[in-house]
Amino acid sequence: xxxxxxxxxxxxxxxxxxxxxxxxxxxxxxxxxxxxxxxxxxxxxxxxxxxxxxxxxxxxxxxxxxxxxxxxxxxxxxxxxxxxxxxxxxxxxxxxxxxxxxxxxxxxxxxxxxxxxxxxxxxxxxxxxxxxxxxxxxxxxxxxxxxxxxxxxxxxxxxxxxxxxxxxxxxxxxxxxxxxxxxxxxxxxxxxxxxxxxxxxxxxxxxxxxxxxxxxxxxxxxxxxxxxxxxxxxxxxxxxxxxxxxxxxxxxxxxxxxxxxxxxxxxxxxxxxxxxxxxxxxxxxxxxxxxxxxxxxxxxxxxxxxxxxxxxxxxxxxxxxxxxxxxxxxxxxxxxxxxxxxxxxx
Amino acid sequence: xxxxxxxxxxxxxxxxxxxxxxxxxxxxxxxxxxxxxxxxxxxxxxxxxxxxxxxxxxxxxxxxxxxxxxxxxxxxxxxxxxxxxxxxxxxxxxxxxxxxxxxxxxxxxxxxx
Numbered sequence: 001x002x003x004x005x006x007x008x009x010x011x012x013x014x015x016x017x018x019x020x021x022x023x024x025x026x027x028x029x030x031x032x033x034x035x036x037x038x039x040x041x042x043x044x045x046x047x048x049x050x051x052x053x054x055x056x057x058x059x060x061x062x063x064x065x066x067x068x069x070x071x072x073x074x075x076x077x078x079x080x081x082x083x084x085x086x087x088x089x090x091x092x093x094x095x096x097x098x099x100x101x102x103x104x105x106x107x108x109x110x111x112x113x114x115x116x117x118x119x120x121x122x123x124x125x126x127x128x129x130x131x132x133x134x135x136x137x138x139x140x141x142x143x144x145x146x147x148x149x150x151x152x153x154x155x156x157x158x159x160x161x162x163x164x165x166x167x168x169x170x171x172x173x174x175x176x177x178x179x180x181x182x183x184x185x186x187x188x189x190x191x192x193x194x195x196x197x198x199x200x201x202x203x204x205x206x207x208x209x210x211x212x213x214x215x216x217x218x219x220x221x222x223x224x225x226x227x228x229x230x231x232x233x234x235x236x237x238x239x240x241x242x243x244x245x246x247x248x249x250x251x252x253x254x255x256x257x258x259x260x261x262x263x264x265x266x267x268x269x270x271x272x273x274x275x276x277x278x279x280x281x282x283x284x285x286x287x288x289x290x291x292x293x294x295x296x297x298x299x300x301x302x303x304x305x306x307x308x309x310x311x312x313x314x315x316x317x318x319x320x321x322x323x324x325x326x327x328x329x330x331x332x333x334x335x336x337x338x339x340x341x342x343x344x345x346x
Numbered sequence: 347x348x349x350x351x352x353x354x355x356x357x358x359x360x361x362x363x364x365x366x367x368x369x370x371x372x373x374x375x376x377x378x379x380x381x382x383x384x385x386x387x388x389x390x391x392x393x394x395x396x397x398x399x400x401x402x403x404x405x406x407x408x409x410x411x412x413x414x415x416x417x418x419x420x421x422x423x424x425x426x427x428x429x430x431x432x433x434x435x436x437x438x439x440x441x442x443x444x445x446x447x448x449x450x451x452x453x454x455x456x457x458x459x
Contacts, residue, residue: 261366
C-alpha cells in the first residue's frame with residue numbers, strides 16, 4: 001500500500017453528496033480534501049426549512065452533516081472556488097481561485113445544481129410583482145411563522161402554486177423533469193394550509209409525479225385532510241389586479257375550459273439546472289455531459305459514480321436532479337468506486 | 347345586451363372563462379362534509395369506464411369536477427341515469443364511496459333539507 005499522501009482524493013463541492021463521499025473515503029483510510037465555493041457546507045440544504053415527505057426539520061439534517069464532518073475530522077475548505085481540474089500524467093491537478101494547485105490521485109465532482117432563475121419565465125411576473133416568489137423563498141418565510149405569508153398583518157386568503165417552473169419546458173431549454181418539485185409543492189401546500197387553515201390553497205400542475213415512497217400518501221393527505229385543490233393545467237400568465245393581488249390564468253384541462261383566479265401569493269416551484277461549474281469542469285477534464293447539461297457517467301446501470309474519464313467520479317445533483325437521500329447514496333457509491341480505482345492502481 | 351346589439355349590430359362576446367373567485371361550491375362542501383374521501387379523487391375515470399349507464403349520459407368524474415367548479419346547473423343530466431349500483435365504488439383506486447356521493451347529491455337536487 002502506498003503512503004497515505006499518495007492516495008489523496010479531492011472532492012469538489014461540500015453538499016450532502018460530496019460530504020458523504022469524503023466521509024466514506026475517510027472511513028476506508030483514504031484522505032479526502034473537500035473544496036466548497038460557499039462559506040458554509042451542506043449546499044442547498046441550508047435553504048430549506050422542512051424536508052419531504054415527512055417534513056423533517058432541515059436544520060437537524062444539516063447539523064448531522066456538520067457533526068459528521070467534525071467527528072471524522074474531515075478537511076473542508078469553504079469559501080474556496082475550484083477554477084480548474086486538469087489531468088497531469090497520473091494525477092489530477094486542482095487549482096483554486098487563489099492560484100493554489102494541488103495534485104490528487106482521484107477527483108470526485110459533486111458540484112450540485114443551481115435553481116432555475118424564475119425571472120426567465122417573465123409571464124409569471126417573478127421579480128416584477130412582490131407576491132410572486134419561488135419555492136425556496138417560501139421555505140425562508142415559513143421558517144418564521146410570525147412573518148410567514150401575512151399581508152398587512154392579515155393571513156392570506158388564496159395561495160397558488162405553479163408546478164414545473166423551468167422544468168419540462170422547451171421554451172427555457174430544460175426538457176427534463178426536476179423530480180423533487182412535485183412533492184415539494186405538496187409539502188409546501190400543506191405547510192401553508194397548516195399555518196392558515198382558512199386559506200384556499202391550489203396547485204396548478206401538468207402531471208403529479210409522486211414516485212417516492214410516502215409521496216403519494218402525502219399527496220392524498222394534502223387532498224383529503226387539508227382540502228388542497230389540485231388543478232390540472234399549466235398557468236399561462238400572472239398579472240396584477242387593482243387591489244394588489246395576482247390574477248392567474250390557466251386552463252382547467254380536465255374541464256376543458258380556461259379559468260382565472262385571484263390569489264394573494266403565487267409560489268413558483270423552480271426546478272434544478274446544472275451549476276455553471278459543471279460545464280467548466282466538464283470542459284477542463286473532458287467529462288461528458290448529457291443533453292440536459294448534467295454530468296453523464298460511464299455506465300449508469302452498473303458503475304454508479306464513474307465518469308468516462310479515468311480517476312474522475314461524479315455524485316449528487318450534478319448528475320441530474322436528486323433528492324437528499326439520492327445524493328447521499330450517490331456520494332457513498334462514488335466513494336466505493338474511488339476505492340476500487342485506487343486499489344487497482346496499487 | 348340586446349339593446350347594445352340593436353344599436354351597434356353586434357355585442358361583446360361573453361367569455362368562456364371560469365372565474366374561480368365567483369364559483370359557488372356550497373354543494374361540494376356539503377357533500378365533502380359527509381364523504382371527505384371525495385377530495386382525494388384523481389379524476390382517473392375508472393368510475394366512468396365501468397358505468398353501466400354511461401351511454402345514457404352518466405359520468406361520475408365529470409359530475410364531480412363540475413360540482414367542484416360550482417357548475418351545479420349542469421349536474422342533473424350527469425347523474426339522473428344512475429342506478430346506484432355501486433360498480434364505480436368497486437373500481438375506485440382512492441376507495442371513494444362514490445355511491446354515497448351520488449346519493450347525497452340526489453338528495454340535494456330533489457329533496458333538499
